[in-house]
Amino acid sequence: MHKIILAGEDSILIYFGSKIDSALPKNIANFANALKAEFSQLIIDLTPSYTSLLVHYDLSKVNYLTFSAEVQNLLTNFEFSNTTEDSNLIYIPVYYGFESGLDLERLLAEKNLNLDEFIKIHSDKEYLVYAIGFSPVFTFLGEVDIRIQAPRLATPRIKIPAGSVGIADSQTAVYPTDSSGGWNIIGRTVQDLSLKNPDNLNKFKTGDRVKFYSITREEFIEHGGQL
Amino acid sequence: MSFKVIKPGFLATIQDYGRFTHGAHGLSQSGVMDEHAYGWANHLLENSPTDAVLEITFGGVELQALDDCAISVCGADLDFKVNNQTALSWHSVQIQKGDVLSWTLPKHGIRAYLAVKGGFDTEVLFDSRSVNLRENIGSKLKADEMLICDSSNIEFDHFIAPQYIPNYDKDIVLRLLPSYQYHQFSKAQRVLFFNQTYTISNANDRAGCRLNGVPIAIEKSKMISEGMSYGSVEIATDGLPIVLLKDAPTIGGYPKIGTVFSLDLAKLAQKQPHAKVRFELMDIHQAQKQRLKFNQFFGLD
Numbered sequence: 335m336h337k338i339i340l341a342g343e344d345s346i347l348i349y350f351g352s353k354i355d356s357a358l359p360k361n362i363a364n365f366a367n368a369l370k371a372e373f374s375q376l377i378i379d380l381t382p383s384y385t386s387l388l389v390h391y392d393l394s395k396v397n398y399l400t401f402s403a404e405v406q407n408l409l410t411n412f413e414f415s416n417t418t419e420d421s422n423l424i425y426i427p428v429y430y431g432f433e434s435g436l437d438l439e440r441l442l443a444e445k446n447l448n449l450d451e452f453i454k455i456h457s458d459k460e461y462l463v464y465a466i467g468f469s470p471v472f473t474f475l476g477e478v479d480i481r482i483q484a485p486r487l488a489t490p491r492i493k494i495p496a497g498s499v500g501i502a503d504s505q506t507a508v509y510p511t512d513s514s515g516g517w518n519i520i521g522r523t524v525q526d527l528s529l530k531n532p533d534n535l536n537k538f539k540t541g542d543r544v545k546f547y548s549i550t551r552e553e554f555i556e557h558g559g560q561l
Numbered sequence: 562m563s564f565k566v567i568k569p570g571f572l573a574t575i576q577d578y579g580r581f582t583h584g585a586h587g588l589s590q591s592g593v594m595d596e597h598a599y600g601w602a603n604h605l606l607e608n609s610p611t612d613a614v615l616e617i618t619f620g621g622v623e624l625q626a627l628d629d630c631a632i633s634v635c636g637a638d639l640d641f642k643v644n645n646q647t648a649l650s651w652h653s654v655q656i657q658k659g660d661v662l663s664w665t666l667p668k669h670g671i672r673a674y675l676a677v678k679g680g681f682d683t684e685v686l687f688d689s690r691s692v693n694l695r696e697n698i699g700s701k702l703k704a705d706e707m708l709i710c711d712s713s714n715i716e717f718d719h720f721i722a723p724q725y726i727p728n729y730d731k732d733i734v735l736r737l738l739p740s741y742q743y744h745q746f747s748k749a750q751r752v753l754f755f756n757q758t759y760t761i762s763n764a765n766d767r768a769g770c771r772l773n774g775v776p777i778a779i780e781k782s783k784m785i786s787e788g789m790s791y792g793s794v795e796i797a798t799d800g801l802p803i804v805l806l807k808d809a810p811t812i813g814g815y816p817k818i819g820t821v822f823s824l825d826l827a828k829l830a831q832k833q834p835h836a837k838v839r840f841e842l843m844d845i846h847q848a849q850k851q852r853l854k855f856n857q858f859f860g861l862d
Contacts, residue, residue, distance in 0.1 A: 341790045470588050472587055
């Protein structure tokens with residue numbers, strides 16, 4: 335079940351499971367907090383992902399064998415309660431339209447859905463934050479309803495505008511800044527999620543939940559959205 | 562008080578020891594590519610070992626001192642000159658107001674570090690002064706920009722004995738820890754990996770160094786994304802290695818055959834495309850012992 339492996343000269347990787355599971359992000363976040371509390375002097379950084387936690391520790395203070403044994407000990411005795419306290423629900427407004435959703439028209443045809451049905455399927459669901467990474471604040475959310483899942487584009491776009499909301503298989507996400515990428519773009523938010531606003535650093539954490547809601551083109555423009 | 566940028570060069574950025582504690586937010590470690598040269602640059606000025614320096618890649622940089630300032634230049638030989646006269650590298654140097662410092666082209670190695678007494682006083686962004694262009698954190702050097710630092714005059718004369726100055730033209734061996742998916746690669750795959758000489762490709766930057774060679778046959782090339790350590794070696798879909806460096810993404814989904822020892826990454830940071838590298842296994846205890854010695858010497862512990 336739990337497994338600790340070597341990741342580098344001053345890092346270990348802890349696996350909490352072998353496949354993607356909605357119970358894991360919260361478990362990993364809870365364990366990360368316990369680690370920080372227990373070994374605050376030894377830990378430099380923690381990087382959670384879907385099934386794992388990368389632990390970067392201070393090799394000047396503790397060596398690999400001692401540290402892995404201590405972490406193993408904490409793991410063995412840890413009670414994974416999977417509580418959702420300390421988990422935030424974050425709302426994100428999205429203008430789902432053909433101008434903002436570059437792949438929307440194609441997806442509607444492929445999925446045999448009308449726009450309202452598509453919007454309802456995407457925005458009805460509360461998504462779980464599984465991982466953050468790839469680039470700053472890029473937040474991997476799951477799981478997308480099977481009816482609107484779509485694989486990544488064969489050829490990634492060179493430039494996707496900041497705020498674009500995309501789907502890749504069972505995942506959905508917002509691009510915080512202009513970037514290249516291969517996700518299917520279905521809409522755009524007016525919320526600035528880039529680091530131009532430094533508070534965005536702490537906007538999401540793994541185990542949080544996100545809900546999208548639909549806004550009109552007028553509301554999008556009114557709040558500073560650009561098409 | 563400061564330096565004025567006359568020529569910004571090809572790629573020159575302010576870097577420090579790195580941006581830690583933001584892995585959970587998707588921010589990469591960043592920081593200097595050659596920790597060895599960086600360590601010496603600060604050490605020769607009796608600076609803090611984590612002070613910010615200017616990382617100059619390939620050269621093309623020209624700065625004018627607006628005040629007296631003690632400096633040191635370590636790392637690559639980019640034909641460093643003061644007022645058009647060849648100047649000392651790996652040596653503390655007193656600069657006078659009005660002096661012009663220049664780095665023209667790479668003669669040996671590719672990255673030089675300019676340290677100033679007390680460190681460069683640029684804006685701290687997410688707990689570090691390191692610029693990360695991939696993440697839009699800070700920007701590269703621009704013409705007419707001012708680089709702020711204290712004015713200083715030093716009495717001391719610090720330098721490195723010539724035998725300790727690295728020879729960046731030597732072929733390098735990257736010592737690799739058997740980490741991550743090492744044990745999931747078959748014996749045949751590992752033999753192919755360790756018994757060949759790779760060539761550094763043109764596609765290499767501060768995020769990663771792609772290597773050309775005989776591809777390793779891969780059946781399943783994607784896995785669940787997980788946190789990636791500095792120096793971990795991805796085997797991409799094409800079967801070729803990518804050594805992940807300071808500006809690499811925090812998480813990724815290619816299998817990793819191991820992790821290169823940090824002080825060998827410092828040597829890799831000085832290599833041009835087409836240079837040859839090989840891999841060799843290293844034991845974690847050896848790696849920790851050697852890194853600890855380095856940290857203790859430079860006061861990083």
